[in-house]
Amino acid sequence: TALQVRNFLERQPVIFLQHDCRALLLGQLFHRFGHGAAQFPPRHQLLSDVLGLPAPRLLEALREAVAHGVVVVDESGEGYRLRHGLMTEVVAADLLPGERLDLHRRFALALAGSGQAAQLAHHWYEAGDAEQALEASVAAAWASEGVHAYTEAHRHWLRAAELAAGPRRAEYLDRSARAAEFAGDHDQAVRLLDQLLASPGPDGMAVALL
Numbered sequence: 001t002a003l004q005v006r007n008f009l010e011r012q013p014v015i016f017l018q019h020d021c022r023a024l025l026l027g028q029l030f031h032r033f034g035h036g037a038a039q040f041p042p043r044h045q046l047l048s049d050v051l052g053l054p055a056p057r058l059l060e061a062l063r064e065a066v067a068h069g070v071v072v073v074d075e076s077g078e079g080y081r082l083r084h085g086l087m088t089e090v091v092a093a094d095l096l097p098g099e100r101l102d103l104h105r106r107f108a109l110a111l112a113g114s115g116q117a118a119q120l121a122h123h124w125y126e127a128g129d130a131e132q133a134l135e136a137s138v139a140a141a142w143a144s145e146g147v148h149a150y151t152e153a154h155r156h157w158l159r160a161a162e163l164a165a166g167p168r169r170a171e172y173l174d175r176s177a178r179a180a181e182f183a184g185d186h187d188q189a190v191r192l193l194d195q196l197l198a199s200p201g202p203d204g205m206a207v208a209l210l
Contacts, residue, residue: 043079049110050103101127108132117143121156125163134163138172145179154179154188170199 048058062080065071074081095103108123121136141156157176161169177192 043076046107046110047080050106105129118152118156121159125159130163134160137163141172141175141179148182150179150183151185154183154185158192170196173199 044062047062048055051058053061062071065080066073069083071080072083073079104123104127108120108127108129111120111123114120117136117140121133121140124133124136127133137156137160141153141160144150144153144156154176157172157179161172161176164172173192173196177189177196180186180192181189
């Protein structure tokens with residue numbers, strides 16, 4: 001239970017209560033993209049970039065976390081994941097809102113130029129930067145469509161529509177509906193088209209009729 005996990009963490013060295021190691025523990029939470037989506041445990045270099053720690057300090061923290069059973073090396077051998085998913089929730093509950101925003105911003109900055117648009121979109125959105133989140137969401141949607149991952153494309157276009165306004169919002173709603181249709185979610189596609197037709201002004205009607 002969450003209480004058992006909290007008690008376990010409280011028995012560990014003070015290193016687990018420090019800001020840098022909380023970022024390590026939250027990495028798995030911050031790489032979760034909605035219900036049923038894949039999780040991307042943070043890799044070593046990403047953690048190094050996010051935390052800005054000297055290499056010996058980062059390795060010390062990671063080794064101690066592994067030794068105490070909090071973190072394990074992931075299946076790829078290049079990153080880390082929590083041994084127990086509840087650990088993330090317990091540590092996240094103790095974060096102040098400003099700390100959460102700052103950690104997301106640091107992850108986004110570290111991922112810039114990585115080509116990982118889906119992760120970048122998630123972090124910018126959670127960091128409260130709508131402009132950057134919109135740009136990354138559109139890039140993630142196009143990338144998903146490029147590999148025929150229409151369920152993911154639908155989700156990214158929908159996020160883009162949430163962040164956009166005017167003609168762009170109508171365009172992204174339409175693209176989200178089309179992706180949902182390709183993904184086999186016909187009911188969702190119809191709901192989105194109905195929402196598009198109900199949009200004020202000519203933009204929604206014009207796009208929906210294309």
